Every structure is written in C-alpha cells, then in structure tokens.
Amino acid sequence: MKRRLLGATALTLFAGFTGAAYADFTLNILHINDFHSRFDPITGSDSNCDAETDAKGECFGGIARLKTIIDETRAGIEADGGNTLLLSAGDNFQGSLYYTTYKSKVVSDFFNQMKFDVVATGNHEFDDGPAEFLKFIEAAKFPIIGGNFDVTRDPSLSGKIKGSIVVEVGGEKIGIIGATAEDTPEIASTDDIEFYDVIQYVRGASEALDAAGVNKIILLSHIGYTVDMQVAAALPLVDVIVGGHSHTLLSNTDEKAAGPYPTLVKNPEGVEVPVVQANQYGKYLGDIAITWDDTGKVIKAEGQPYLIDASAKADEAFAAQLADLAGPIADLTSEVIGSTTEKLEGAREVCRVQECSMGNLLADAILDRVADQGATIAFQNSGGIRSSIDAGEITVGDVLTVLPFSNTLATVQINGGEVIEALENGVSDVENGAGRFSQVAGLKYSFDLKKPVGERISDVLVKGEGDTWVPIDEDATYTIVTNNYVRGGGDGFGTFAEGENPYDFGPPLEQVLADYIAKLGGEYTPYTDGRITEIK
Numbered sequence: 001m002k003r004r005l006l007g008a009t010a011l012t013l014f015a016g017f018t019g020a021a022y023a024d025f026t027l028n029i030l031h032i033n034d035f036h037s038r039f040d041p042i043t044g045s046d047s048n049c050d051a052e053t054d055a056k057g058e059c060f061g062g063i064a065r066l067k068t069i070i071d072e073t074r075a076g077i078e079a080d081g082g083n084t085l086l087l088s089a090g091d092n093f094q095g096s097l098y099y100t101t102y103k104s105k106v107v108s109d110f111f112n113q114m115k116f117d118v119v120a121t122g123n124h125e126f127d128d129g130p131a132e133f134l135k136f137i138e139a140a141k142f143p144i145i146g147g148n149f150d151v152t153r154d155p156s157l158s159g160k161i162k163g164s165i166v167v168e169v170g171g172e173k174i175g176i177i178g179a180t181a182e183d184t185p186e187i188a189s190t191d192d193i194e195f196y197d198v199i200q201y202v203r204g205a206s207e208a209l210d211a212a213g214v215n216k217i218i219l220l221s222h223i224g225y226t227v228d229m230q231v232a233a234a235l236p237l238v239d240v241i242v243g244g245h246s247h248t249l250l251s252n253t254d255e256k257a258a259g260p261y262p263t264l265v266k267n268p269e270g271v272e273v274p275v276v277q278a279n280q281y282g283k284y285l286g287d288i289a290i291t292w293d294d295t296g297k298v299i300k301a302e303g304q305p306y307l308i309d310a311s312a313k314a315d316e317a318f319a320a321q322l323a324d325l326a327g328p329i330a331d332l333t334s335e336v337i338g339s340t341t342e343k344l345e346g347a348r349e350v351c352r353v354q355e356c357s358m359g360n361l362l363a364d365a366i367l368d369r370v371a372d373q374g375a376t377i378a379f380q381n382s383g384g385i386r387s388s389i390d391a392g393e394i395t396v397g398d399v400l401t402v403l404p405f406s407n408t409l410a411t412v413q414i415n416g417g418e419v420i421e422a423l424e425n426g427v428s429d430v431e432n433g434a435g436r437f438s439q440v441a442g443l444k445y446s447f448d449l450k451k452p453v454g455e456r457i458s459d460v461l462v463k464g465e466g467d468t469w470v471p472i473d474e475d476a477t478y479t480i481v482t483n484n485y486v487r488g489g490g491d492g493f494g495t496f497a498e499g500e501n502p503y504d505f506g507p508p509l510e511q512v513l514a515d516y517i518a519k520l521g522g523e524y525t526p527y528t529d530g531r532i533t534e535i536k
Contacts, residue, residue: 023294025172028077031087031286033244036095038281039063047388048401057310061283064314069285083170089244090122090222095386097329104132108139121146121180122222126188130154145178148201153192164205175209179221181245186492198223199234206237215296224432232265232273239298240274240290246433247280262301274301333397338517341525346388352437357526358385359439365516366481367441375481377442381491383435399510408506410487412499417474422495423457436491448535
C-alpha cells in the first residue's frame with residue numbers, strides 16, 4: 001500500500017540514490033480517445049478526406065495508418081526491453097457511415113486486430129442502447145471497463161463489465177480503473193443504468209486496489225480534461241490519468257493545445273499526477289512513459305502525442321478490409337446534393353462555444369421545414385454536429401457524417417421563460433465543451449461565462465413584424481422545432497420533454513438538410529450573423 005509505506009525514512013533512502021533504483025519500472029502507455037469510428041483519413045478540419053486529397057498527402061489519421069504507427073511504436077519499445085499498454089479512453093462508436101452501417105461490429109473487428117489491452121466505456125457506447133453495447137462487449141477480445149455506473153438492473157449487461165481490473169505487464173501488477181461522464185443518461189440511451197459520482201467511485205476503487213497490494217494505478221477515464229484534473233487534485237492514490245470525452249489536444253509544441261503533455265496536477269499529498277489526452281478521431285497516438293519507483297511512486301512522466309499524417313504508411317491488410325466495407329455504402333455516399341462556396345464550420349471546438357456556420361445552416365433548415373406549421377424558433381444542439389464540410393460539392397456521405405445519429409424533426413410548445421431556461425442549459429457547461437450548446441434560428445441571445453450557471457443568458461430576442469427583433473415574452477407560447485433527441489430531454493433539455501403538444505414526426509435531419517439546400521438552388525454560402533453573442 002504505497003502511500004502508507006512511503007514515510008520519512010523511505011524518502012531519505014530514495015533521495016540518497018544517484019542512479020535509477022533497482023526496482024524502478026517504466027511503462028509506455030499508448031492511447032487514443034474519442035475515435036468515433038473515423039476509419040478513413042480526415043482533412044485538417046476533421047471532415048471527410050477524399051481519395052484525391054489523401055493522395056496529395058494532405059490528410060490525417062485513418063485506422064490503417066494508426067495500425068502501422070501502433071505496431072511500429074510497440075515493436076520499437078519492446079525491442080529495447082520496454083513495456084507497453086494500448087488503451088482507448090472511450091467513444092469508439094458513432095461518427096461515420098461505417099458505424100451507421102455496421103454498428104459495433106466494425107469497431108470490435110478492427111480493435112481486436114489492433115490488440116488493445118483495455119478500453120474504457122464512453123457515453124456514445126450507449127447511443128444505440130445497452131443491447132448494442134452488449135454486442136461490443138461480447139465480441140471484444142479485450143476488457144471493457146466502466147466503473148461509476150450500475151448495470152445490475154439491466155439483466156443483459158449485469159456481470160458483463162467491471163469497474164476496474166488488474167493487468168500484469170513486465171512482471172508488475174497495474175490497476176486500471178474506468179470512469180464515464182456522470183451525465184451520460186442525459187446524452188445517451190442508458191435505459192435503467194444509473195451513473196454515480198466519479199470522484200467517490202474512483203476513491204473507493206483506488207483504495208481497494210491499494211489494499212490489495214497494487215501500487216501502480218491508472219485511471220482510464222471518459223469524463224473530460226477539466227474533470228480529470230479535478231479527480232487528480234482530489235485523490236491521493238491515482239498515479240496517472242488517461243482521458244477522453246472532451247477531445248482535448250495536449251502538446252508541448254502545438255500552440256493550439258489546451259495544455260502541456262502531460263498536464264501535471266498536484267494531488268492532496270503534493271505529488272504531481274500526469275494527465276494525458278490525445279485529441280480525437282485517431283488523428284494522434286498518445287505515448288506517455290511513466291516510471292514508478294519500488295514504492296509505487298511516479299518519479300518520471302514524459303512523452304508526446306504523435307500526429308498521424310501522410311508520412312505513415314497505411315497497413316495493407318486494414319486498407320483492404322476497409323475497401324470491402326466501403327463497397328456497400330459507396331453509391332449512397334457519393335450522391336451529390338449541392339455545393340458550398342466556403343467551408344461549413346462544424347468543428348466541436350467552434351460550435352460548442354459560439355455561433356458557427358454549420359449550426360446556422362442546420363437551425364435555418366429545420367425552422368424553414370416547419371415554418372408553415374407555426375414554428376418560430378429552432379434549437380440545434382451542437383453535440384449533434386459531428387463534422388465540418390469543406391468548400392465544394394456536398395455529398396450524402398458528407399451530410400451523414402455531420403448528422404450520424406438518425407435524428408428526426410420534432411416540435412414542442414413552451415413559453416418564453418422556458419425558452420430562456422433551455423438557453424441557460426445550453427451554456428451551463430461551455431467550459432467543458434458540452435454538446436448542449438445551442439445553435440439557433442428565429443432567436444438571438446447573449447451569454448456571459450463570468451456569471452454563475454443559471455444566470456448566464458441575457459438579451460433574448462425573437463422575430464417581430466417584418467425583419468424586426470423584439471424581446472422575448474416570457475409568458476407567450478412559442479412553437480419550437482428541434483430534433484427528437486433534444487425534444488425528448490437529451491443533453492439536459494428537460495424543458496422540452498415537459499413541453500406541450502410534443503410531436504416527433506420526422507423526417508430525418510439529413511433529408512431536411514438536403515431538401516433545404518435544393519430549395520436554395522443547390523449552392524449554399526455559409527455565414528454567421530451575430531445571433532449568438534458572448535459577453536466578454
């Protein structure tokens with residue numbers, strides 16, 4: 001039990017060593033997070049990469065390149081007598097036509113071949129309900145962990161997933177604890193599965209591992225960078241956190257990074273805990289080398305995320321498998337529905353914090369579809385926007401990559417005060433890049449992140465006569481159009497779930513978007529117009 005044994009005498013003895021301690025142990029943790037079934041390469045703006053652009057060497061990621069980098073990195077470390085673990089921090093489902101077509105099977109098939117050691121549960125693993133998650137668990141040749149949720153009330157999942165496991169690497173026992181975002185029931189289809197406080201769960205799990213004599217503990221989490229740092233600061237027994245959920249790029253060289261790799265956070269005993277994350281979509285492979293001394297104290301943490309660009313050769317076997325899988329969906333994806341004169345911005349780091357051109361297009365499109373039914377306000381959760389579209393042709397495949405969730409059009413009636421309440425929910429977790437941030441149409445609003453949650457919204461305006469804008473009437477009834485997920489209370493929008501005259505009637509959002517672009521003549525010019533304003 002490492003922290004209890006590391007007393008003053010032990011510290012003095014350790015300080016006297018001039019070289020590496022005899023029992024020092026180094027482990028290279030290779031990791032990805034938020035892969036989202038992006039099996040094909042992506043552009044620099046994370047949209048689909050066509051074959052011509054990829055041939056020019058301008059694209060990134062792709063499962064075939066990722067396989068090559070993982071194999072080469074593992075082989076190099078192990079050839080030098082080193083130790084490795086390959087981890088995924090969750091959200092491997094959803095985000096491409098591969099998942100839409102083949103569901104969890106395509107993920108388990110490739111991940112099994114890549115020989116992942118441990119995979120965490122992400123919130124998107126519940127998008128198609130516990131039944132699809134169970135298929136993934138049963139097909140996987142690697143353990144899938146998730147600790148802070150209770151599956152005992154779901155007979156299909158009960159006993160199928162553990163909260164923590166112990167693996168042996170290089171003769172050492174490594175404890176790995178899983179944790180998933182607490183708000184998963186609000187953003188996925190979890191049915192009867194209950195989620196609990198992350199810190200409390202990890203505290204108990206780490207204490208149990210420590211009591212069992214496991215003095216090297218990794219938290220493999222899908223809770224977001226901010227929460228990871230909170231956990232590191234609160235708990236004394238977690239040695240390293242490998243995270244996901246917030247799609248965060250950490251780097252010591254990229255000026256766009258959210259923080260250093262690793263980010264070091266002092267725990268209650270003043271020990272620095274390394275926190276790492278590797279962006280998204282298989283664009284990077286994280287590689288953090290952790291060295292423990294013989295008491296289980298981390299004495300070194302160094303590494304970097306590797307950008308997987310065109311210099312990485314695609315694994316030939318994986319490329320061939322992808323070509324076979326792509327065949328049945330090729331005709332659908334290649335159908336052109338229009339064009340855009342400029343890039344349609346759908347990146348999560350943009351659309352989850354401010355007005356974005358993809359959000360405007362989607363909100364405008366759904367509002368236009370039901371304007372003749374009296375709808376005057378549209379809400380589009382930014383979490384439902386999964387990609388940008390570059391300038392040029394827009395294909396069905398592009399649209400389905402942006403909108404992969406098979407959501408349909410829905411309407412509901414609420415009063416103006418409840419509209420404001422919904423907007424407050426939208427900006428309640430901007431700091432963590434939550435998908436509830438609201439893109440809108442028929443509405444203008446301002447928000448101030450310096451104010452407390454629940455008091456951030458101001459200057460809410462709705463369309464008046466002609467092109468005028470007037471303050472929203474908190475007592476008036478408004479017909480809202482959104483998608484069926486948000487209308488049903490997803491992403492924390494309980495206001496809509498409790499509204500009057502709900503109607504989830506379809507059609508699918510991808511069809512609404514295609515019809516809207518056709519109505520505009522087939523060519524669209526992206527824009528923002530100041531409908532959302534952040535007060536600095």
